[in-house]
Amino acid sequence: MEVISTVVGYPYIGEQRQWKKIVESFWKGDLSEVQFHQQMKELRLHNLKRQQELGIDYITVGDFTLYDRMLDLAFMFGIIPERYQSLNNETALTRYYAMARGAKNVVACEMTKWFNTNYHYIVPEFDGKQLKLKENILLEYFLEAKNELNIIAKPTLIGPYTFMDLSKGYDDQTKAIFILQLLPLYAEVIQQLVDAGAEWIQLEEPSLTKSLPDDEVRLVEQIYSKLAESVPSAKIMLQTYFEALTSYERLSNLPVAGIGLDFVHGKKENKEAIRKHGFPNNKVLAIGCINGRDIWSSNLAEVVSEIESVVYLSKAQSVWIESSCSLQHVPITTRNEQKLEPVLLNALSFADEKISEIVHVTHYIKHGKWIKEKAVSESMEIIEALATHPIRNNKRVQEIMQSITANDFSRALPYDQRRLIQQQVLGLPLFPTTTIGSFPQSSEVKKTRAAWRKKQISDTEYEAFIEKETARWIKLQEEIGLDIFVHGEFERTDMVEFFGEKLTGFAFTQNAWVVSYGSRCVKPPIIYGDVEWTSPMTLKEVLFAQKLTDAHVKGMLTGPVTILNWSFVRNDVPREVVANQIAIALRQEILELERSGIAIIQVDEPALREGLPLRKENWSDYLTWAVNAFKLATSSVKNETQIHTHMCYVEFNDFIEPIESLDADVISLETSRSHGELIYSLQQHPYELGIGLGVYDIHSPRVPDVSEMMEILNASLQVIPKERFWINPDCGLKTRQEPETVAALTNMVKAAKLLRHEVLSNNVN
Ligand code: GLN
Ligand code: ZN
Numbered sequence: 001m002e003v004i005s006t007v008v009g010y011p012y013i014g015e016q017r018q019w020k021k022i023v024e025s026f027w028k029g030d031l032s033e034v035q036f037h038q039q040m041k042e043l044r045l046h047n048l049k050r051q052q053e054l055g056i057d058y059i060t061v062g063d064f065t066l067y068d069r070m071l072d073l074a075f076m077f078g079i080i081p082e083r084y085q086s087l088n089n090e091t092a093l094t095r096y097y098a099m100a101r102g103a104k105n106v107v108a109c110e111m112t113k114w115f116n117t118n119y120h121y122i123v124p125e126f127d128g129k130q131l132k133l134k135e136n137i138l139l140e141y142f143l144e145a146k147n148e149l150n151i152i153a154k155p156t157l158i159g160p161y162t163f164m165d166l167s168k169g170y171d172d173q174t175k176a177i178f179i180l181q182l183l184p185l186y187a188e189v190i191q192q193l194v195d196a197g198a199e200w201i202q203l204e205e206p207s208l209t210k211s212l213p214d215d216e217v218r219l220v221e222q223i224y225s226k227l228a229e230s231v232p233s234a235k236i237m238l239q240t241y242f243e244a245l246t247s248y249e250r251l252s253n254l255p256v257a258g259i260g261l262d263f264v265h266g267k268k269e270n271k272e273a274i275r276k277h278g279f280p281n282n283k284v285l286a287i288g289c290i291n292g293r294d295i296w297s298s299n300l301a302e303v304v305s306e307i308e309s310v311v312y313l314s315k316a317q318s319v320w321i322e323s324s325c326s327l328q329h330v331p332i333t334t335r336n337e338q339k340l341e342p343v344l345l346n347a348l349s350f351a352d353e354k355i356s357e358i359v360h361v362t363h364y365i366k367h368g369k370w371i372k373e374k375a376v377s378e379s380m381e382i383i384e385a386l387a388t389h390p391i392r393n394n395k396r397v398q399e400i401m402q403s404i405t406a407n408d409f410s411r412a413l414p415y416d417q418r419r420l421i422q423q424q425v426l427g428l429p430l431f432p433t434t435t436i437g438s439f440p441q442s443s444e445v446k447k448t449r450a451a452w453r454k455k456q457i458s459d460t461e462y463e464a465f466i467e468k469e470t471a472r473w474i475k476l477q478e479e480i481g482l483d484i485f486v487h488g489e490f491e492r493t494d495m496v497e498f499f500g501e502k503l504t505g506f507a508f509t510q511n512a513w514v515v516s517y518g519s520r521c522v523k524p525p526i527i528y529g530d531v532e533w534t535s536p537m538t539l540k541e542v543l544f545a546q547k548l549t550d551a552h553v554k555g556m557l558t559g560p561v562t563i564l565n566w567s568f569v570r571n572d573v574p575r576e577v578v579a580n581q582i583a584i585a586l587r588q589e590i591l592e593l594e595r596s597g598i599a600i601i602q603v604d605e606p607a608l609r610e611g612l613p614l615r616k617e618n619w620s621d622y623l624t625w626a627v628n629a630f631k632l633a634t635s636s637v638k639n640e641t642q643i644h645t646h647m648c649y650v651e652f653n654d655f656i657e658p659i660e661s662l663d664a665d666v667i668s669l670e671t672s673r674s675h676g677e678l679i680y681s682l683q684q685h686p687y688e689l690g691i692g693l694g695v696y697d698i699h700s701p702r703v704p705d706v707s708e709m710m711e712i713l714n715a716s717l718q719v720i721p722k723e724r725f726w727i728n729p730d731c732g733l734k735t736r737q738e739p740e741t742v743a744a745l746t747n748m749v750k751a752a753k754l755l756r757h758e759v760l761s762n763n764v765n
Contacts, residue, residue: 001311001316001317001318001319002317002318002319003318003319003320003321003362003365003366004057004058004318004319004320004321004362005055005056005057005058005320005321005322005358005359005362006056006057006058006059006060006154006286006320006321006322006358007051007056007060007292007322007323007326007327007354007355007358008060008063008156008202008204008239008241008260008288008292008322008323008324008325008326008327009060009063009156009325009326009327009328010047010051010060010063010326010327010328010351010355011047011327011328011330011331011332011351011514011515012043012044012047012063012064012065012328013332013513013515013521014043014046014047014332015332015333015335015336015511016511017513017521018039018043019040019043019519020519020521022036022039022040022043023066023067023518023519024519027097027101033091033093036093040066041144044064044141044144045144045148045149047064048061048145048149048151048153049149050352051355052149052151054352054355054356054359055355055356055359056355056358056359057362058153058154058200058320059145059151059153059154060153060154060155060156060202061138061141061142061144061145061153061154061155061156062137062138062141062142062155062156062157062202063156063326063328064141066093066096067096067097067100067122067518067519068100068121068122068517068518069121069157069158070121070122070123070124070158070163070166071096071099071100071109071121071122071124072137073124073157073158073163074099074122074124074125074167075092075096075099075134076133076134076135076136076137076185076189077131077132077133077134077182077185078129078131078132078133078134079124079125079126079127079131079167080095080099081099081109081125081127082127083106083107084098084099084103084106087103087106099122100122100518101518108122109122109123109124109125110122110123110125110168111123111517113610115206115242115614116242116610116611116612116613116614117242117293117329118329118514118516118522118524118566118610119328119329119514119515119516119517120516120517120518121166121517123166123167123168124163124166124167124168124169125167125168125169126167126168126169126170126174126178127169128169128170128174128177130181131181131182131185132185133185133188133189136188136189136192136193138155138157138189138193139155139189139192139193139196141153141155142155142193142196142197142198143196146196146197152197152198152199153198154198154199154200154201154202154237155193155198155201155202156201156202156203156204156239157186157189157201157202157203157204158203158204159203159204159205159238159239160179160182160183160186160203160223160227161205161207161208161219161220161223162204162205162206162207162208163182164178164179164182165207166207179219179223183223183226183227183230184230186227187227187230187231190227190231190234190236191230191231191234193234194231194233194234199235200235200236200237200257200258201234201235201236201237202236202237202239202260203236203237203238203239203256204239204240204241204326205238205239205240206240206241206242206325208220208238208240208245208246208251209240209241209242209243209244209245209246209262209266209614209615210243210246210614210615211246211615211616211617212246212247217246217247217250217251220251220254221250221251221254224238224254224255224256225254225255228255228256235257235258236256236257236258237256237257237258237259237260237284237286237320238254238256238258238259238260239260239286240259240260240261240262240266241260241262241265241288241292241324241325241326242262242265242266242325242614243262243265243266243269243613243614243615244261244262244265244266244267244268244269244270244273245259245261245266245270245273248270248273248274248277249273249276249277252273252277252279252280252283253280256283257283257284258283258284258285258286258320259279259280259283259284259285259286260285260286260288260320260322261285261286261287261288262288262324262325263287263288263289263306263310263324264288264289264290264291264292264293264324265293265324267306271309271310271313274310274313274314275313278314278315279313279314279315279316281315281316281317283316284316284318284319284320285310285311285314285316285318285319285320286319286320286322287307287310287311287319287320287321287322288322288323288324288325289303289306289307289310289321289322289324289361290303290322290323290324290354290357290358290361291323291324291354292323292324292325292326292327292329292330292354293324293325293329293330294330294568294569294571295330295331295348295349295350295512295526295568296347296348296349296570296571297346297347297348297349297353297357297379297382297383298349298354298357298379299379299380299383300357300360300361300364300370300375300376300379301376301379301380303357303361304361304364304365307319307321307361307365308365311365319365321358321361321362321365322358323354323358327351327354327355328514328515329514330350330351330354330514331350331351331509331511331512331513331514332350332351332352332511332513333350333351333352333353334348334349334350334352334353335352336510336511337509337510337511337512338510339508339509339510340507340509341507343385343386343389344386344389344507344526344528346382346385346386347382347383347385347386347528348526350512359371360375360376386528386572387572389529391504391505391528391529391530392528392529392530392570392572393530394504394505394529394530394532396532397530397531397532397581397584398530400584401577401580401581401584404580404584404632408632408635408636409628409631409632409635410631410635410663411635411637411639411663412638412639413639415663415665415688415689417639418639418642418665419665419690419723419724421639421640422639422640422641422642422665425599425640426552426599426600426642428483428484429483429756430722430723430725430756430759430760431713431722431725431726431727431752431755431756431759432483432484432726432727433481433482433483433484433726433727433728433748433749433752434482434483434484434485434486434554434668434692434726434727434728435482435486435728435729435732435733435745436486436602436604436646436668436728436729436730436731436732436733437486437488437489437554437556437602437604437646437732438486438488438489438492438732438733438734439473439486439488439489439490439733439734439741440733440734440735440736440737440738440741441490441493441734441735442737442738445469445490448462448465449462449493466490466491466541467544469488469490470487470488470490470541470544470545470548471544471545471548473487473488474487474545474548474549474553475548476742477549477551478549478551480742480745480746480749481746481749481753482551482745482749483551484551484552484553484554484600485545485549485551485552485553485554486545486553486554486556487541487542487544487545487553487556488545489556489732489734490541491541495558495562495604496524496525496558496562496563496566496567497525498537498558499537499557499558499563500525500527500563500567502534502535502537503531503532503533503534503537503582503585504529504530504531504532504534505527505528505529505530505531505532505581506525506526506527506528506529506531506567507525507526507528508523508525508526509523509526511523512524512526512568524566524567524568525566525567525568526567526568527564527567527568527569527570527578528570529570530581531578531581531582531584531585532581532585533584533585533586533588533589536589536592537557537589538555538556538557538589538593539589539592539593539596542554542555542556542593542598543596543598546597546598552598552599552600553598553600554598554600554601554602554644555590555593555598555600555601555602556601556602556604557586557589557590557601557602557603557604558603558604559586559603559604559605559608559629559630559633559645560579560580560582560583560586560629560630560632560633561579561605561607561608561611561626561629561630562604562605562606562607562608563582564578564579564582564611564629565607565608565610565611566607575625576625576629579625579626579629580625580628580629580632582629582633583629583630583632583633584632584633586603586633586634587632587633587634587636590603590633590634590636590637591636591637594637594638594641599640599641599642600641600642600644601634601637601641601642601643601644602643602644602645602646603630603633603634603643603644603645603664604645604646604647605630605645605646605647605662606646606647606648606650608626608630608647608650608658608659609647609650609651609655610650611626623658623661627658627661627662630645630662630664631662631663634662634663634664635663642665642666643664643665643666644664644665644666644667644668645662645664645666645667645668646667646668646669646731647659647667647669647670648669648670648694648730648731652669652677652678652681653677653681656681656682656685656687657685659687660687660688660689663689664689664690665689665690666689666690666691666692666726667689667690667691667692668691668692668694668726668728669691669692669693669694670694670730670731671693671694671730675693675712675715678693679693679715679716679718679719682719682720683718683719686719687719687720689724690724690725690726691720691724691725691726692725692726692727692728693712693716693720694728694729694730694731695709695712695713695727695728695729695730695748695751696708696709696712696729696730696744696748697730698729698730698731698732698733698735698736699730699735701736701737701740702740703740703743703744703747704744704747705747706747706750706751706754709747709748709751710751710754710755713727713751713752713755714755717755717759722759727748727751727752727755728748729744729745729748
């Protein structure tokens with residue numbers, strides 16, 4: 001049997017985030033194009049050399065990008081919307097970045113989440129124009145590796161089906177035209193690579209892990225047979241990931257030389273399919289067995305036995321051993337972490353460490369023995385050490401978890417009765433106005449925090465500053481005339497990090513960056529132990545604010561599911577368990593707030609939708625435990641206490657029911673970007689609890705006037721009864737400037753008053 005080690009892709013950003021620095025310096029004008037390309041080339045070669053040193057057999061090119069790989073293909077194929085053609089004095093590179101980020105008077109292309117990851121890609125916009133291959137960057141990358149480092153690499157590109165599936169600008173009629181135009185371009189790119197000496201071409205087709213209707217499966221078959229006809233000499237590895245290959249029986253028989261399957265996320269189903277239908281005997285099987293989505297060391301012996309069972313089932317004569325998906329979703333190396341406790345650090349595996357794992361298991365599969373016997377026993381000891389770490393065996397947490405009963409998941413009274421009680425005790429006007437939580441993080445706020453982090457100012461000085469800012473904004477809210485106040489979140493930078501730093505079970509890295517979109521990188525916290533509340537997290541700031549005013553100040557927390565979905569999570573227990581532990585911790589905080597007299601508490605869940613599985617048939621499992629976690633956190637309060645939640649930038653159409661099942665007294669939703677759509681959905685499926693549809697977009701400094709807001713309010717009132725109707729902006733205001741914030745909120749309050757007046761006088765008439 002032939003055995004080869006490889007990865008689907010390697011992170012491009014460099015271990016010191018060099019990539020981000022190069023890109024941003026170019027944007028700022030600090031680098032010329034020549035310098036920019038030179039530095040990018042150095043980084044690419046550095047990444048290739050690193051993989052070479054780690055001993056991987058087959059190195060990939062084309063996993064690198066100057067912004068985003070979907071955009072790369074769109075650009076190569078000339079899918080450049082008209083509005084960018086007209087830009088003056090643009091070079092190809094600045095036009096490329098204009099598509100990504102917008103330019104003066106030209107809006108950027110849409111950006112959206114890459115499957116169920118936190119990476120966002122640029123959505124290509126097909127506009128019916130004739131496509132043409134403008135350049136073949138894959139060929140450039142291939143030749144660069146060959147000429148500079150003598151590497152015959154495996155070029156990878158997003159496959160034609162997935163590319164089409166994720167693009168927009170076509171309908172059922174024009175889809176065929178789009179594909180017919182696309183395929184010759186793919187063929188051209190592939191043929192040039194073959195001519196230049198590429199042995200294999202990897203086509204990434206994650207869209208083939210969604211459940212596809214029959215006619216789509218047929219379309220995939222047509223695409224690939226056409227491609228096979230046009231480039232008969234190319235060896236194509238059809239690479240899937242994130243889930244099992246759909247319609248396995250048919251799609252595993254596509255005319256390609258190899259099939260790559262995810263044996264981490266789609267393990268059960270992929271194995272079942274192979275068992276049932278066999279694996280085509282002339283194809284290479286790429287076994288994605290090292291998790292490309294988590295940061296944990298693998299148990300090498302277990303991985304080997306998994307590979308052996310797949311080999312046995314498939315009877316494959318030739319296999320690749322690889323990551324389950326591109327390693328771009330994990331940080332680069334654990335070597336640069338100096339502050340983590342050793343038990344945790346040893347158990348971590350980022351991209352480089354994962355490559356070593358691949359090399360190790362490949363060696364074993366090839367030779368029947370380990371490179372270093374000791375490495376394997378060590379890998380098990382490491383996993384064992386973390387498993388027995390006190391932080392994973394917190395008796396107090398486990399006892400509370402065991403004592404949970406069905407009652408903990410529901411409020412004492414149903415919403416309709418709570419609403420009446422709350423109305424009496426809170427004394428709110430019709431159409432109460434409020435904000436989402438954060439107020440502008442001015443440069444002064446940022447500077448002061450930076451100084452405090454660097455220990456240039458003391459804790460007392462920093463806290464005094466936060467209090468001064470909070471007090472100033474309480475006064476501003478009074479002047480504006482809002483009904484429910486917030487303290488402003490000046491003490492927080494990040495809504496997950498803030499809580500992670502105060503709860504047990506979390507760890508924070510120094511350099512574990514992953515790209516979220518473009519040059520924006522995030523450093524997700526690591527949840528590695530039992531999560532426990534030890535002391536109040538938000539009480540001080542909220543109570544400080546509450547003492548300054550007679551208005552209600554909302555308590556402000558990040559929800560359990562959002563904390564979970566925006567972290568790297570331990571893999572020794574189901575996610576549901578971790579979500580419930582966080583929920584219990586938040587419940588304690590909520591009860592603390594309630595005891596201290598806070599009557600309204602908001603628990604934000606902007607990432608609830610993000611955790612949805614790719615396959616719709618798995619949605620309900622996830623939603624059941626995710627919704628339960630929220631309810632566990634929020635249900636133990638008195639009937640009088642009003643629970644709010646907030647969500648933004650999610651598609652709500654098929655999501656109203658889950659939101660409703662959270663049983664939050666009030667939800668504030670971002671809507672200005674898709675107001676019409678949401679109103680339509682609410683017409684189809686009326687929402688039964690308190691709800692505020694954002695009346696203005698917080699992403700722009702523009703201040704909408706009262707009449708504009710009135711229009712939105714009147715439209716919303718068509719689908720929401722007035723006694724459950726709230727008024728708020730789309731989202732938190734931390735990225736805005738103060739003057740525009742005050743102006744917009746002032747208009748919002750004016751609009752609310754006008755609406756009250758209109759509605760009340762109508763009632764009298
Ligand atoms: N309370 C948070 C804020 O206002 C909510 C942020 C969010 O929705 N992402 O900033
Ligand atoms: Zn929001």
